Amino acid sequence: MSNAIIWVIMIPLLGSLISIIWSRYASLIAIISNLVALVASTAVLMRVYQSGPFLHELGGWHAGLGISLRADALSSILLVMSMTVISAATFYASAYFTDAAKRARFWPLWLMLTVALNALLLSGDLFNLYVTLELLGLSAVALTALSDNRAALQAAIRYLSIGLLGSLVFLAGVALVYAGYGTLDLATLASLVQANPLSQVAFGLMTAGLLIKSALFPLHFWLPSAHASAPAPVSAALSALVVKVAVYILLRLWVDVFDLVLTLSSTMLLGILGAIAVIWGSWQALQAQRLKLMAAYSTVAQIGYLFIFLPLIAALPEGALQDAAFTALLLMALTHGFAKSAFFLSAGVIQQYCGHDRIAELGGTARALPLTIFVISLSGVALIGLPPSGSFLGKWYLISSSFQAGQWWWIPVVLVGSVLATAYVFRILGHAFGPGESIGRVLNRGREEIPALILALFATLILGFGSAELWDLVAQHAEAAGN
Amino acid sequence: MISTQLLYALAGVGLFAIGLRATLLHHLLLPRLLALNVCGAGVFLIFIAIAYAGIEGMPDPVPHALVLTGIVVAVSATAMALALGRRLENIKSDAIKSEATKSETLKSAAVKPEAMNDE
Numbered sequence: 001m002s003n004a005i006i007w008v009i010m011i012p013l014l015g016s017l018i019s020i021i022w023s024r025y026a027s028l029i030a031i032i033s034n035l036v037a038l039v040a041s042t043a044v045l046m047r048v049y050q051s052g053p054f055l056h057e058l059g060g061w062h063a064g065l066g067i068s069l070r071a072d073a074l075s076s077i078l079l080v081m082s083m084t085v086i087s088a089a090t091f092y093a094s095a096y097f098t099d100a101a102k103r104a105r106f107w108p109l110w111l112m113l114t115v116a117l118n119a120l121l122l123s124g125d126l127f128n129l130y131v132t133l134e135l136l137g138l139s140a141v142a143l144t145a146l147s148d149n150r151a152a153l154q155a156a157i158r159y160l161s162i163g164l165l166g167s168l169v170f171l172a173g174v175a176l177v178y179a180g181y182g183t184l185d186l187a188t189l190a191s192l193v194q195a196n197p198l199s200q201v202a203f204g205l206m207t208a209g210l211l212i213k214s215a216l217f218p219l220h221f222w223l224p225s226a227h228a229s230a231p232a233p234v235s236a237a238l239s240a241l242v243v244k245v246a247v248y249i250l251l252r253l254w255v256d257v258f259d260l261v262l263t264l265s266s267t268m269l270l271g272i273l274g275a276i277a278v279i280w281g282s283w284q285a286l287q288a289q290r291l292k293l294m295a296a297y298s299t300v301a302q303i304g305y306l307f308i309f310l311p312l313i314a315a316l317p318e319g320a321l322q323d324a325a326f327t328a329l330l331l332m333a334l335t336h337g338f339a340k341s342a343f344f345l346s347a348g349v350i351q352q353y354c355g356h357d358r359i360a361e362l363g364g365t366a367r368a369l370p371l372t373i374f375v376i377s378l379s380g381v382a383l384i385g386l387p388p389s390g391s392f393l394g395k396w397y398l399i400s401s402s403f404q405a406g407q408w409w410w411i412p413v414v415l416v417g418s419v420l421a422t423a424y425v426f427r428i429l430g431h432a433f434g435p436g437e438s439i440g441r442v443l444n445r446g447r448e449e450i451p452a453l454i455l456a457l458f459a460t461l462i463l464g465f466g467s468a469e470l471w472d473l474v475a476q477h478a479e480a481a482g483n
Numbered sequence: 484m485i486s487t488q489l490l491y492a493l494a495g496v497g498l499f500a501i502g503l504r505a506t507l508l509h510h511l512l513l514p515r516l517l518a519l520n521v522c523g524a525g526v527f528l529i530f531i532a533i534a535y536a537g538i539e540g541m542p543d544p545v546p547h548a549l550v551l552t553g554i555v556v557a558v559s560a561t562a563m564a565l566a567l568g569r570r571l572e573n574i575k576s577d578a579i580k581s582e583a584t585k586s587e588t589l590k591s592a593a594v595k596p597e598a599m600n601d602e
Binding site: 171175 | 552
């Protein structure tokens with residue numbers, strides 16, 4: 001069991017290499033290796049839940065020279081979430097790609113994306129974070145380009161060059177940290193970092209690089225085209241996971257390592273940008289003509305909510321109130337991960353059935369694809385933040401933390417954002433339940449619809465009712481950080 | 484008197500700034516890619532300057548290892564961007580060839596956003 005943390009990374013990596021050699025059995029290899037990785041990630045989470053954060057030094061080389069893998073509450077929860085989404089999307093993709101040549105190119109890249117995500121979440125030092133960010137960016141760009149049309153290639157090139165810029169700026173910050181403190185290990189850094197100009201510049205550079213990757217307004221411009229033109233399972237992973245892990249690194253740096261360097265005004269700036277992202281992203285989603293473009297703009301908005309939590313966490317006194325805000329942030333991120341991936345997978349089914357994803361022409365789809373439209377409504381419930389979804393609790397705590405921190409101005413933003421989300425979800429449902437001319441027989445595409453349904457149920461039911469365990473874990477995390 | 488280390492570090496910062504500016508200004512793929520590589524070279528130079536420990540001292544090996552990894556990443560990313568750029572050019576020239584045989588009305592239809600639908 002103690003080696004589960006290695007298997008989470010090694011199994012998909014081996015699967016990726018084997019699937020290049022035996023491309024005929026690639027789907028089977030991918031399903032098996034992702035299921036094994038899912039079990040291993042659950043074992044990591046169980047171990048963190050029972051005995052707290054732990055460290056694994058690869059090959060017995062100590063931190064500073066070797067690579068160490070770390071798992072704590074935050075990373076192991078996100079790890080299980082990302083493996084669940086990836087596994088569901090893997091089942092979906094095994095039915096989605098009909099073209100054999102495209103499928104042969106998809107699986108190795110897809111497994112490499114899994115490796116990068118897992119390695120990033122378990123990295124314990126800044127340079128490994130950089131390498132895994134690049135690995136993630138490169139595999140994500142290659143997967144986006146799989147659509148192989150003009151729009152997708154243009155989006156992929158833009159995504160690649162923006163991503164490279166972001167990671168170079170991040171790397172420049174890493175260089176300054178090494179110059180100042182002589183170590184890149186996050187745990188060691190946390191005890192060394194002081195509030196001086198060097199830390200501020202390094203921290204500023206790293207934050208700027210990660211803001212590009214996490215597509216915070218006004219740096220979101222690359223996101224809609226890339227997420228909307230990728231194949232459906234890829235869009236699901238991009239929107240639900242790839243953007244989110246950049247926010248994860250940011251959070252890790254802000255809360256665990258550079259908390260002394262933080263000023264309330266800098267978190268306030270990010271909060272304001274987040275608030276603009278909520279309103280602007282939701283508004284653009286309401287205007288969007290295509291289903292996947294709408295979902296991509298909705299991602300811009302949902303990422304905005306996560307940033308509104310930062311000034312609240314900075315302003316609240318350490319203890320139960322701060323932990324509650326932190327847990328609510330995590331809950332929002334998890335809910336969005338499950339809901340948005342379910343949404344993109346369903347959008348893919350609709351696109352294959354109708355041959356397009358123009359919202360205005362969706363009439364009749366509710367009768368032809370009842371399960372898919374049900375999944376879209378379920379994930380819509382989570383995107384709006386209706387009970388019993390996880391984001392209902394998240395938004396509830398966002399509002400109550402705003403009162404406790406005396407920052408009332410976030411409340412109208414959350415309300416307007418929720419109303420706009422309601423409007424764009426009901427716009428889709430309105431068209432989908434409308435009359436359609438070419439209604440075929442009722443379709444049942446289980447291999448594609450059931451994974452999406454499971455993800456949507458995670459977002460709306462399991463996270464809503466099972467959030468008590470999450471609270472326990474985060475309280476544990478706060479205790480460990482306090483020691 | 485500026486020390487050797489500071490001179491190299493400042494040169495690195497300068498390269499980083501030049502590359503950053505050019506990356507943001509250019510929209511064509513090739514100039515942008517070159518600018519990104521200049522930007523990367525600046526960061527690597529900063530790492531090299533950090534590793535320097537005087538003319539007699541042994542340089543710190545960790546930043547050197549980091550730079551090597553960074554160069555590998557930069558080369559593969561550049562190669563991938565070039566491959567994508569070439570693929571895009573091929574698609575564009577195919578589209579022009581096929582349109583040359585068709586009428587003017589079809590030409591405008593091909594540029595419409597309907598081409599955005601994948602699969």
